[in-house]
Amino acid sequence: MYALVALGYTLVYGIIELINFAHGEIVTFGAFVGLAVLAALAGTPLSAAATALPAAFLVSMAVTALLGVTLERFAYRPLRGADRLMALISALGASIFLMNAMMLAIGRDSKPFPAYLSEPVLQRGDLVVRQLDLFLIGLTILLCALLDLFVRRTRIGRAMRSVAQDQEAARMCGVSVNATVSITFVLGSAMGAAAGILNGLYYGVIRFDMGFLLGIKAFTAAVLGGIGNLRGAVVGGFVLGISESLIPAILAAPPFSVPEIFDYKDAVAFGILILVLMVKPSGILGEEVPEKA
Amino acid sequence: MSAPAEPVLSLRDVTKHFGGVRAVNRMSLDVPSGAITGIIGPNGSGKTTLFNLISGIYEPQAGEIVFRGRPIHGEPPHRVSMLGVARTFQNIRLFNEMLVIENLLVGMHAQLLSGLWAAGLRTRRFIAEEQSALQSAIELLEFFPELAGTHDTVVKNLSYANRRRVEILRALAARPALLLLDEPAAGMNTTEAAKLLRDIRRIRDRGVTVLLIEHNMSVISGVADHVVAMDQGEKVVEGSFDEVSRHPKVLASYLGSD
Structure with a gap:
């Protein structure tokens, strides 16, 4: 899940070297659109997981992609070519704006997210694997693989990589930079929407400000993997997710026995960010940074 | 020697200033179809700015650029490229990681x-x-x-x-109709440069019109069907290589300083 959100950061950064702080809010938005679709389908013959979930994912990814493109069009495109700091500030502004707009529209309370796929497929003592867990991992891997294939093997993917490396030369090859950047936001936002719904399914509640922490952690994952590098984002996402659950679990167990550590789960994530930035700022797959998208 | 056919590209009074600097000033030029046209001039004479104007990276402040009967000034670079103008850069700009x-x-x-x-x-x-x-x-x-x-x-x-x-x-x-080459032989040794010239003629023989910037007079003498000399953003003279290279202004401003 971090991997999916991290992809959104890294895609955009890879192409236009902008850290899209509003990406976390894009994820929240995607979750709420998904919730709306599920709520609309509830009680109809389509409410079964096999029909309701695909509908929620497709609609939410499409609508959220639209939001991403709009955001780029109005908040970032006018600042392209301006100082990078300007675009960064605009991204922060967009993030705060979207978060507050959602608060006004939806309210400050957590909204329950309907449970799907909660039957266990494997149960051995304390260990319970639900259908949902497999679905989450499976969908994440599938989307990451599709994106990788798209960027590596298609004409538009090539155009994205060419724009990442030299915008002017890409233009001279007939590549429209604006169209390419828009497509980048479409892909990043659609991935974010999928992550938002998965997040809702997993935790069972969503809130207008959930994207903030999720976004910052995913950003950590992207940096961990080497920002601008797609495969790095996926690796960083999985590494972060696993260490966030594993490190507190280890520290709570016998040799250390500090159960309070679970309250500091987030500190683990950001500790990792600080450590990566100090030790290897280019990230795990950082050598390949210029490969970008 | 240079019997210009229908020009594939025409510039009329094209002007581009940067602040107070007249990079290109009232430049007019016809590029004959199916030939190799060479642009010579000392560094800073506006040759590359001219390419940037033709390819849409810059928009001229005045004048017009007509490619195959169609005005292209003010079109974005990717449109110009789609219409059939391709270019290379003086400092190679490839997608190095691809x-x-x-x-x-x-x-x-x-x-x-x-x-x-x-x-x-x-x-x-x-x-x-x-x-x-x-x-x-x-x-x-x-x-x-x-x-x-x-x-x-x-x-x-x-x-x-x-x-x-x-x-x-x-x-x-x-598949451009017009290929702009910005100092293609720069940084090459003489053997490689000579080979490249033959290759540029092969490009012309495929039916592509070539407009070529070159700093080195001996390179252009071997390849250009038509030569345009520029200095300080303006056209000094144009014609065959012999005509241009004997022109007193060219001798003074260009060969003299080389």
Whole structure:
């Protein structure tokens, strides 16, 4: 899940070297659109997981992609070519704006997210694997693989990589930079929407400000993997997710026995960010940074 | 010697100032179709600015640029490229982290039409189009025998001369009617430069009009059918190489300082 959100950061950064702080809010938005679709389908013959979930994912990814493109069009495109700091500030502004707009529209309370796929497929003592867990991992891997294939093997993917490396030369090859950047936001936002719904399914509640922490952690994952590098984002996402659950679990167990550590789960994530930035700022797959998208 | 056919490109009083600097000033020029036209001039005489104006990177403050009967000034670079103008850069600007073949495929970008959905769904048309593009890229690579066997090489690992060649091929991949070459022989030794000149003539013989910037007079003497001399953003003289090279202003401003 971090991997999916991290992809959104890294895609955009890879192409236009902008850290899209509003990406976390894009994820929240995607979750709420998904919730709306599920709520609309509830009680109809389509409410079964096999029909309701695909509908929620497709609609939410499409609508959220639209939001991403709009955001780029109005908040970032006018600042392209301006100082990078300007675009960064605009991204922060967009993030705060979207978060507050959602608060006004939806309210400050957590909204329950309907449970799907909660039957266990494997149960051995304390260990319970639900259908949902497999679905989450499976969908994440599938989307990451599709994106990788798209960027590596298609004409538009090539155009994205060419724009990442030299915008002017890409233009001279007939590549429209604006169209390419828009497509980048479409892909990043659609991935974010999928992550938002998965997040809702997993935790069972969503809130207008959930994207903030999720976004910052995913950003950590992207940096961990080497920002601008797609495969790095996926690796960083999985590494972060696993260490966030594993490190507190280890520290709570016998040799250390500090159960309070679970309250500091987030500190683990950001500790990792600080450590990566100090030790290897280019990230795990950082050598390949210029490969970008 | 230079019997200009219908010009493929015409500039009329094209002007571009940067602040107080007149980079290009009231420049008029006809580029005859099917020939090699050379632009010479000392550094800072506005040659590259002229290329940037033609290719749409800059918009002129005054004047007009007409390509195949159609005004192109003010069009964005990717539109100009789609209309049939391709270029190389003085300091090679390839996509260094991509494969040679991918660079050529980006060059074909504008001719490949399958959209996002076709690519996403991997329709039959999309696959056929990608395959024929790959096929033409492989054929194009044969234009330079020096590039044999390099198509899966990452561009940054190529020699300097080969990167120049790939950049020319990337421009040709767009099937342009007009090819702008910005000092293609820069940084090459004399043997390589001489070979490149023959290659540029082969490009012309494929029916591509070539407009070529060159700093080195001996390079241009061997290849250009028509020569234009520039100095301080203005045209000094044009004609055959012999006419231009004997012109007193050219001798003074250019050869004298070289």
